[in-house]
Amino acid sequence: MTLAFYLATATLAAFLTAPAALAQAPRYPTCYDANGYEVTYRPDRTINDVAISLILPNGFPAVVWNPIVTAKLRPETVEFFYYHECAHHQLGHALGTYRPGMEIAADCHAFNTMADAGLMPFSKYTVLIADLRSYSRSGIDWNEGFQRVKSLAKC
Numbered sequence: 001m002t003l004a005f006y007l008a009t010a011t012l013a014a015f016l017t018a019p020a021a022l023a024q025a026p027r028y029p030t031c032y033d034a035n036g037y038e039v040t041y042r043p044d045r046t047i048n049d050v051a052i053s054l055i056l057p058n059g060f061p062a063v064v065w066n067p068i069v070t071a072k073l074r075p076e077t078v079e080f081f082y083y084h085e086c087a088h089h090q091l092g093h094a095l096g097t098y099r100p101g102m103e104i105a106a107d108c109h110a111f112n113t114m115a116d117a118g119l120m121p122f123s124k125y126t127v128l129i130a131d132l133r134s135y136s137r138s139g140i141d142w143n144e145g146f147q148r149v150k151s152l153a154k155c
């Protein structure tokens with residue numbers, strides 16, 4: 001996918017097998033970007049990723065997510081990715097050049113947002129770090145999941 005404002009996300013491999021439900025109806029708080037615009041989330045089975053944050057041609061922020069991939073993820077991990085993508089927009093990442101540090105920043109912002117809202121009990125955290133450690137692919141801020149989990153622990 002080569003959109004002008006394409007922002008690749010940290011990803012999980014598509015070969016996950018644990019079944020999990022993701023209702024397509026919104027069940028998370030509305031996400032607003034750095035300019036106060038509502039971020040729309042919509043499914044796209046063609047992306048080769050869990051989700052991608054981008055700016056639409058009309059200038060509004062969006063997240064596209066792949067329901068084939070998310071259906072294979074545990075709900076705790078899907079929820080984290082919802083917040084992770086929102087964090088990219090809240091931090092203005094989709095408005096500029098994709099560069100090192102953005103994935104760690106999005107992870108930390110997502111984690112802290114969830115923790116502050118009481119949405120990161122230890123039981124959820126253990127599921128999340130297990131999935132991130134096992135399935136995160138090499139990206140701009142880490143080569144493997146273990147490095148990602150180490151970064152998350154420093155948030």
Ligand SMILES: [Zn+2]
Nearest residue numbers: 008009010106
């Ligand atoms: Zn990301």
